[in-house]
Amino acid sequence: MPAEAQRTMPANLGILAGGGVLPARVAEAALAAGREVFLVGLEGFAEQRVLAPFPHEIIRIGAAGRILAALRLHGCRDLVMVGPIRRPSVLALRPDAEGARILARIGRAAFAGDDGLLAAVVKILAEEGFTVLGAHDILFEALGPKGLLSKMAPDAQAMADIVRAIAVARALGAVDVGQGCVVQQGIVLAVEAAEGTDAMLARSGPLARHGPGGVLVKLVKPGQDRRADLPTIGPRTVRGAAVAGLRGIAFEAGGTILAERAAAIAEADAAGLFLLGLDPDNPLEQGETQ
Secondary structure: OOHHHHHHOOOEEEEEEOOOOHHHHHHHHHHHOOOOEEEEEEOOOOOHHHHOOOOEEEEOOOOHHHHHHHHHHOOEEEEEEEOOOOOOOHHHHOOOHHHHHHHHHHHHHHHOOHHHHHHHHHHHHHHOOOEEEOHHHHOOOOEOOOEEOOOOOOOHHHHHHHHHHHHHHHHHHHOOOOOEEEEEOOEEEEEOOOOOHHHHHHHHHHHOOOOOOOEEEEOOOOOOOOOOOOOEEOHHHHHHHHHOOOOEEEEEOOOOEEOOHHHHHHHHHHHOOEEEEEOOOOOOOOOOOO
16 A cells, blocks of 8 residues: 555444443444544443454453554554543552553542543543544544434423522532533432433432422533543433433533433433533524524
8 A cells, every 4th residue: 555545544443342332333433534543342341242243352450461462463554532430449440450550550549539530641642642532533423412402392391490400510510520410490300320311310310309300411520621521411311301200401502412312302202301402601592503
Protein backbone atom coordinates (compact mmCIF):
# COMPACT_ATOMS: atom_id res chain seq x y z
CA MET A 1 0.00 0.00 0.00
CA PRO A 2 1.41 3.46 -0.86
CA ALA A 3 2.76 5.40 2.12
CA GLU A 4 0.40 8.31 1.42
CA ALA A 5 -2.63 6.01 1.56
CA GLN A 6 -1.40 4.54 4.83
CA ARG A 7 -1.14 8.00 6.36
CA THR A 8 -4.75 8.81 5.51
CA MET A 9 -6.22 5.57 6.89
CA PRO A 10 -7.80 5.93 10.34
CA ALA A 11 -6.07 4.11 13.18
CA ASN A 12 -7.50 0.82 14.40
CA LEU A 13 -9.97 1.49 17.19
CA GLY A 14 -9.80 -0.28 20.52
CA ILE A 15 -13.00 -0.37 22.55
CA LEU A 16 -12.83 -0.96 26.29
CA ALA A 17 -16.31 -2.38 26.73
CA GLY A 18 -18.44 -2.28 29.83
CA GLY A 19 -22.07 -3.35 29.96
CA GLY A 20 -24.96 -2.68 27.61
CA VAL A 21 -25.20 -2.43 23.84
CA LEU A 22 -23.27 0.79 23.28
CA PRO A 23 -19.91 -0.95 22.71
CA ALA A 24 -21.50 -2.74 19.74
CA ARG A 25 -22.98 0.50 18.41
CA VAL A 26 -19.57 2.18 18.54
CA ALA A 27 -17.96 -0.82 16.82
CA GLU A 28 -20.58 -0.80 14.05
CA ALA A 29 -20.11 2.92 13.44
CA ALA A 30 -16.31 2.55 13.31
CA LEU A 31 -16.54 -0.36 10.85
CA ALA A 32 -18.93 1.65 8.66
CA ALA A 33 -16.34 4.44 8.60
CA GLY A 34 -13.64 2.03 7.41
CA ARG A 35 -11.90 1.39 10.73
CA GLU A 36 -10.83 -1.97 12.05
CA VAL A 37 -11.96 -2.57 15.62
CA PHE A 38 -10.96 -4.75 18.54
CA LEU A 39 -13.01 -4.92 21.72
CA VAL A 40 -11.70 -5.70 25.18
CA GLY A 41 -14.71 -6.79 27.19
CA LEU A 42 -14.22 -6.08 30.88
CA GLU A 43 -15.01 -9.32 32.68
CA GLY A 44 -18.11 -9.19 34.82
CA PHE A 45 -19.51 -6.19 32.95
CA ALA A 46 -19.35 -6.75 29.17
CA GLU A 47 -21.99 -9.01 27.64
CA GLN A 48 -20.73 -11.85 25.45
CA ARG A 49 -23.73 -11.64 23.12
CA VAL A 50 -22.97 -7.95 22.46
CA LEU A 51 -19.29 -8.55 21.70
CA ALA A 52 -19.74 -11.79 19.73
CA PRO A 53 -20.02 -10.27 16.21
CA PHE A 54 -16.68 -8.45 16.57
CA PRO A 55 -13.03 -9.38 17.20
CA HIS A 56 -12.78 -9.33 20.97
CA GLU A 57 -11.30 -10.76 24.12
CA ILE A 58 -12.80 -10.69 27.60
CA ILE A 59 -10.24 -9.74 30.24
CA ARG A 60 -10.62 -8.98 33.92
CA ILE A 61 -10.22 -5.30 34.75
CA GLY A 62 -7.16 -5.82 36.97
CA ALA A 63 -5.14 -7.52 34.20
CA ALA A 64 -3.88 -4.22 32.77
CA GLY A 65 -0.80 -5.80 31.18
CA ARG A 66 -2.92 -8.26 29.25
CA ILE A 67 -5.36 -5.52 28.20
CA LEU A 68 -2.61 -3.25 26.87
CA ALA A 69 -0.86 -6.14 25.14
CA ALA A 70 -4.10 -7.22 23.41
CA LEU A 71 -4.78 -3.69 22.18
CA ARG A 72 -1.24 -3.32 20.83
CA LEU A 73 -1.33 -6.74 19.21
CA HIS A 74 -4.39 -5.66 17.24
CA GLY A 75 -2.82 -2.35 16.16
CA CYS A 76 -5.13 -0.13 18.22
CA ARG A 77 -3.89 3.40 18.79
CA ASP A 78 -7.24 5.11 19.38
CA LEU A 79 -9.38 3.98 22.31
CA VAL A 80 -12.97 4.45 23.40
CA MET A 81 -14.16 3.56 26.88
CA VAL A 82 -17.89 2.86 26.76
CA GLY A 83 -20.51 0.98 28.75
CA PRO A 84 -21.19 1.05 32.49
CA ILE A 85 -18.92 -0.64 35.02
CA ARG A 86 -18.82 -0.59 38.79
CA ARG A 87 -15.51 0.36 40.33
CA PRO A 88 -14.07 -2.73 42.05
CA SER A 89 -12.35 -2.54 45.41
CA VAL A 90 -8.57 -2.76 45.41
CA LEU A 91 -8.81 -6.25 46.96
CA ALA A 92 -11.22 -7.43 44.24
CA LEU A 93 -9.08 -5.84 41.53
CA ARG A 94 -6.21 -8.35 41.91
CA PRO A 95 -3.89 -6.30 39.70
CA ASP A 96 -1.24 -8.02 37.63
CA ALA A 97 2.30 -6.57 37.58
CA GLU A 98 1.39 -3.92 35.00
CA GLY A 99 -1.84 -3.18 36.84
CA ALA A 100 0.09 -2.65 40.07
CA ARG A 101 2.45 -0.25 38.30
CA ILE A 102 -0.49 1.66 36.87
CA LEU A 103 -2.18 1.83 40.27
CA ALA A 104 1.03 3.30 41.68
CA ARG A 105 1.06 5.89 38.89
CA ILE A 106 -2.59 6.74 39.51
CA GLY A 107 -1.84 7.24 43.19
CA ARG A 108 -4.47 9.03 45.25
CA ALA A 109 -6.81 9.36 42.29
CA ALA A 110 -7.60 5.65 42.69
CA PHE A 111 -9.43 6.56 45.90
CA ALA A 112 -11.00 9.79 44.61
CA GLY A 113 -14.30 10.21 42.79
CA ASP A 114 -14.99 8.70 39.40
CA ASP A 115 -13.96 11.84 37.51
CA GLY A 116 -10.59 12.00 39.21
CA LEU A 117 -9.94 8.33 38.56
CA LEU A 118 -11.03 8.51 34.92
CA ALA A 119 -8.88 11.59 34.30
CA ALA A 120 -5.88 9.71 35.70
CA VAL A 121 -6.63 6.65 33.55
CA VAL A 122 -6.94 8.80 30.41
CA LYS A 123 -3.60 10.48 31.23
CA ILE A 124 -1.84 7.14 31.69
CA LEU A 125 -3.29 5.72 28.48
CA ALA A 126 -1.94 8.77 26.67
CA GLU A 127 1.48 8.17 28.22
CA GLU A 128 1.23 4.57 26.95
CA GLY A 129 0.79 5.87 23.40
CA PHE A 130 -2.99 5.71 23.03
CA THR A 131 -5.41 8.49 22.11
CA VAL A 132 -8.64 8.32 24.09
CA LEU A 133 -11.74 9.40 22.19
CA GLY A 134 -15.32 9.86 23.35
CA ALA A 135 -17.96 7.41 22.16
CA HIS A 136 -19.69 10.39 20.53
CA ASP A 137 -16.56 11.02 18.42
CA ILE A 138 -17.26 7.71 16.66
CA LEU A 139 -21.00 7.36 17.08
CA PHE A 140 -21.87 10.81 15.81
CA GLU A 141 -25.60 10.57 16.50
CA ALA A 142 -25.16 9.21 20.01
CA LEU A 143 -25.71 12.47 21.85
CA GLY A 144 -29.30 13.34 22.65
CA PRO A 145 -30.47 16.57 20.99
CA LYS A 146 -32.18 19.59 22.50
CA GLY A 147 -35.93 19.57 22.45
CA LEU A 148 -38.91 17.38 23.21
CA LEU A 149 -38.51 13.88 21.76
CA SER A 150 -41.75 12.35 23.01
CA LYS A 151 -45.46 12.93 22.42
CA MET A 152 -45.97 13.79 26.07
CA ALA A 153 -44.65 17.18 27.27
CA PRO A 154 -43.81 18.35 30.81
CA ASP A 155 -46.31 20.63 32.52
CA ALA A 156 -45.49 23.52 34.86
CA GLN A 157 -45.08 21.24 37.91
CA ALA A 158 -42.74 18.92 36.02
CA MET A 159 -40.67 21.88 34.79
CA ALA A 160 -40.39 23.17 38.36
CA ASP A 161 -39.15 19.75 39.44
CA ILE A 162 -36.66 19.74 36.55
CA VAL A 163 -35.26 23.11 37.64
CA ARG A 164 -34.93 21.82 41.21
CA ALA A 165 -33.28 18.62 40.00
CA ILE A 166 -30.75 20.56 37.91
CA ALA A 167 -29.60 22.44 41.00
CA VAL A 168 -29.29 19.19 42.97
CA ALA A 169 -27.51 17.30 40.16
CA ARG A 170 -25.03 20.12 39.71
CA ALA A 171 -24.27 20.17 43.42
CA LEU A 172 -23.72 16.40 43.37
CA GLY A 173 -21.56 16.62 40.26
CA ALA A 174 -19.40 19.38 41.70
CA VAL A 175 -18.23 16.99 44.43
CA ASP A 176 -17.97 14.07 41.95
CA VAL A 177 -20.81 12.00 43.43
CA GLY A 178 -23.24 11.33 40.60
CA GLN A 179 -24.92 12.59 37.46
CA GLY A 180 -28.60 12.52 38.27
CA CYS A 181 -31.44 12.65 40.74
CA VAL A 182 -35.18 12.12 41.04
CA VAL A 183 -37.39 14.99 42.23
CA GLN A 184 -41.14 14.94 42.86
CA GLN A 185 -43.13 18.04 43.80
CA GLY A 186 -39.92 19.75 44.85
CA ILE A 187 -38.82 16.86 47.11
CA VAL A 188 -35.59 15.02 46.29
CA LEU A 189 -36.55 11.34 46.34
CA ALA A 190 -33.17 9.90 45.35
CA VAL A 191 -29.73 10.91 44.16
CA GLU A 192 -27.38 8.86 42.02
CA ALA A 193 -24.15 7.62 43.53
CA ALA A 194 -22.18 4.41 42.99
CA GLU A 195 -25.30 2.28 42.52
CA GLY A 196 -26.11 3.77 39.09
CA THR A 197 -29.30 5.05 37.50
CA ASP A 198 -31.27 1.79 37.40
CA ALA A 199 -30.81 1.13 41.10
CA MET A 200 -31.58 4.77 41.94
CA LEU A 201 -34.86 4.53 40.03
CA ALA A 202 -35.78 1.28 41.80
CA ARG A 203 -35.03 2.93 45.13
CA SER A 204 -37.11 6.02 44.37
CA GLY A 205 -40.32 4.17 43.49
CA PRO A 206 -41.37 3.25 47.04
CA LEU A 207 -40.60 6.82 48.17
CA ALA A 208 -43.04 8.45 45.74
CA ARG A 209 -45.66 10.79 47.18
CA HIS A 210 -49.32 11.01 46.24
CA GLY A 211 -50.09 13.34 43.35
CA PRO A 212 -48.18 14.19 40.14
CA GLY A 213 -45.21 11.90 39.57
CA GLY A 214 -41.61 13.00 39.69
CA VAL A 215 -38.86 13.48 37.11
CA LEU A 216 -35.43 12.03 36.46
CA VAL A 217 -32.73 14.51 35.43
CA LYS A 218 -29.26 13.51 34.20
CA LEU A 219 -26.46 16.03 33.61
CA VAL A 220 -22.77 16.10 32.82
CA LYS A 221 -20.78 16.82 35.96
CA PRO A 222 -19.17 20.29 36.08
CA GLY A 223 -15.68 20.05 34.58
CA GLN A 224 -16.15 16.39 33.57
CA ASP A 225 -13.89 14.98 30.84
CA ARG A 226 -16.43 14.19 28.14
CA ARG A 227 -14.36 11.36 26.69
CA ALA A 228 -15.45 9.00 29.43
CA ASP A 229 -18.54 8.24 31.50
CA LEU A 230 -21.01 10.62 29.90
CA PRO A 231 -24.54 10.32 31.29
CA THR A 232 -26.40 7.61 29.41
CA ILE A 233 -30.08 6.84 29.08
CA GLY A 234 -31.88 4.29 26.95
CA PRO A 235 -34.97 2.10 26.80
CA ARG A 236 -34.14 0.42 30.10
CA THR A 237 -33.91 3.82 31.81
CA VAL A 238 -37.34 4.73 30.44
CA ARG A 239 -38.82 1.45 31.66
CA GLY A 240 -37.29 2.00 35.09
CA ALA A 241 -38.70 5.52 35.24
CA ALA A 242 -42.15 4.24 34.33
CA VAL A 243 -42.05 1.52 37.02
CA ALA A 244 -40.95 4.16 39.55
CA GLY A 245 -44.05 6.20 38.72
CA LEU A 246 -42.17 9.12 37.15
CA ARG A 247 -43.71 11.38 34.54
CA GLY A 248 -40.62 11.92 32.49
CA ILE A 249 -36.87 12.22 31.94
CA ALA A 250 -34.86 15.35 31.19
CA PHE A 251 -31.22 15.17 30.12
CA GLU A 252 -28.43 17.53 29.13
CA ALA A 253 -28.69 17.98 25.38
CA GLY A 254 -25.39 17.45 23.59
CA GLY A 255 -23.89 15.90 26.71
CA THR A 256 -25.92 12.71 27.25
CA ILE A 257 -25.66 9.50 25.27
CA LEU A 258 -29.12 8.47 24.14
CA ALA A 259 -28.72 4.76 23.52
CA GLU A 260 -31.13 3.13 21.07
CA ARG A 261 -32.86 6.46 20.46
CA ALA A 262 -35.86 5.19 18.50
CA ALA A 263 -36.54 2.44 21.03
CA ALA A 264 -36.18 4.85 23.97
CA ILE A 265 -38.66 7.29 22.41
CA ALA A 266 -41.08 4.45 21.62
CA GLU A 267 -40.86 3.26 25.25
CA ALA A 268 -41.53 6.80 26.50
CA ASP A 269 -44.55 7.21 24.22
CA ALA A 270 -45.95 3.81 25.18
CA ALA A 271 -45.60 4.64 28.88
CA GLY A 272 -46.88 8.21 28.53
CA LEU A 273 -43.59 9.74 29.73
CA PHE A 274 -41.87 12.82 28.38
CA LEU A 275 -38.29 12.71 27.11
CA LEU A 276 -36.69 16.14 27.03
CA GLY A 277 -33.23 17.34 26.00
CA LEU A 278 -32.38 20.69 27.56
CA ASP A 279 -29.71 23.27 28.23
CA PRO A 280 -29.20 23.19 32.01
CA ASP A 281 -28.38 26.91 31.97
CA ASN A 282 -31.70 27.69 30.27
CA PRO A 283 -34.00 24.76 31.08
CA LEU A 284 -37.19 26.63 30.20
CA GLU A 285 -35.98 27.13 26.62
CA GLN A 286 -36.89 23.69 25.31
CA GLY A 287 -36.03 24.21 21.66
CA GLU A 288 -37.79 22.45 18.82
CA THR A 289 -39.74 19.22 19.11
CA GLN A 290 -37.71 16.51 17.39
